[in-house]
Amino acid sequence: MSFVERLRAERDLPDEELKTLLETDRFDEELHKTADEVRQSVYGKAVYLRGLIEFTNYCKNDCYYCGIRKSNKAERYRLTKRQILDCCAQGYALGYKTFVLQGGEDPFFTDDVLCDIIAAIRSLYSDCAITLSIGERSEESYRLFFESGANRFLLRHETADENHYSVLHPAVMSLSNRKQCLFNLKEIGYQVGTGFMVGSPYQTTRNIISDLRFMQSLSPDMIGIGPFIPAKGTPFEHFPNGSVELTLRLISVLRLMFPHALIPATTALGTLHPQGRELGLKAGANVVMPNLSPVEYRGKYTIYNNKICTGEESAQCKDCLKRRIESAGYEISDSVGNVKRETVK
Numbered sequence: 001m002s003f004v005e006r007l008r009a010e011r012d013l014p015d016e017e018l019k020t021l022l023e024t025d026r027f028d029e030e031l032h033k034t035a036d037e038v039r040q041s042v043y044g045k046a047v048y049l050r051g052l053i054e055f056t057n058y059c060k061n062d063c064y065y066c067g068i069r070k071s072n073k074a075e076r077y078r079l080t081k082r083q084i085l086d087c088c089a090q091g092y093a094l095g096y097k098t099f100v101l102q103g104g105e106d107p108f109f110t111d112d113v114l115c116d117i118i119a120a121i122r123s124l125y126s127d128c129a130i131t132l133s134i135g136e137r138s139e140e141s142y143r144l145f146f147e148s149g150a151n152r153f154l155l156r157h158e159t160a161d162e163n164h165y166s167v168l169h170p171a172v173m174s175l176s177n178r179k180q181c182l183f184n185l186k187e188i189g190y191q192v193g194t195g196f197m198v199g200s201p202y203q204t205t206r207n208i209i210s211d212l213r214f215m216q217s218l219s220p221d222m223i224g225i226g227p228f229i230p231a232k233g234t235p236f237e238h239f240p241n242g243s244v245e246l247t248l249r250l251i252s253v254l255r256l257m258f259p260h261a262l263i264p265a266t267t268a269l270g271t272l273h274p275q276g277r278e279l280g281l282k283a284g285a286n287v288v289m290p291n292l293s294p295v296e297y298r299g300k301y302t303i304y305n306n307k308i309c310t311g312e313e314s315a316q317c318k319d320c321l322k323r324r325i326e327s328a329g330y331e332i333s334d335s336v337g338n339v340k341r342e343t344v345k
């Protein structure tokens with residue numbers, strides 16, 4: 001059996017074989033084809049849309065790669081509850097069944113403030129999923145958000161290697177806390193997503209293999225990866241972009257290791273390649289995340305340079321994505337798009 005066939009059958013390979021697979025393009029064609037077969041066997045041709053609401057670009061952290069880190073000059077904004085609800089209304093009218101509230105770690109949004117917003121969305125849209133992407137909080141806070149109606153949470157671990165983590169983050173941030181947050185979220189009952197940047201500064205293939213091993217221990221429902229793109233004004237602003245090719249290869253590897261995962265074709269992929277998201281779907285991804293934030297704020301959520309989809313109204317975004325999804329041979333699903341967990345026999 002080839003590496004790829006074994007990865008499909010066993011959902012795993014020894015480190016050395018994974019290293020070979022990741023460091024060459026020799027297997028790419030077979031990898032993408034096999035990953036697409038596996039994705040279609042679990043999710044068919046469905047692509048799930050997640051309406052992204054970037055509700056604050058304030059952040060108390062200083063991750064070295066991030067354009068909205070607290071030390072970076074950025075025009076800061078926060079959306080009001082009314083503005084957030086308006087975004088949800090627009091998204092719902094467009095057929096979106098998931099709202100993703102994404103923001104920096106902004107102390108303005110206390111537990112009370114967030115619970116009030118989450119509960120309001122939940123009472124208006126009982127048939128929708130509410131996803132949070134708001135960074136690290138206490139287990140108690142996560143529980144309160146869950147009880148208020150949130151049911152999914154995205155928290156990229158970014159790198160599972162302690163040394164690499166310390167190169168990307170200031171010393172006050174801790175990988176062990178990040179990992180603990182992810183396990184707490186699972187324990188509470190969220191559908192949990194994690195992920196990492198491909199080609200972040202100083203990343204090695206060994207680091208990526210550590211990421212895959214960490215994800216095996218977490219068993220995430222969602223896995224988001226995108227190529228690293230430098231952000232102006234950060235310590236890493238002159239580092240090169242991550243590789244689109246390696247990102248696509250990894251999407252396929254992830255699909256074979258985690259057949260049931262929800263994997264987005266990310267905006268970062270679309271930023272580096274005009275057909276990046278279509279290629280992501282063909283490599284095994286099954287989610288896209290159209291932006292629902294008010295157009296006047298989109299250009300301010302500058303986590304990296306040249307981010308796409310900042311100038312279009314939400315309805316235009318949907319039309320554009322629909323065309324892209326169909327041109328890649330898939331179809332938009334109008335379901336809430338929960339993870340399909342494997343039934344244990």
Ligand code: SF4
Nearest residue numbers: 059061063066069104
């Ligand atoms: S990556 Fe997230 S936590 Fe880090 S500075 Fe940016 S918004 Fe804040």
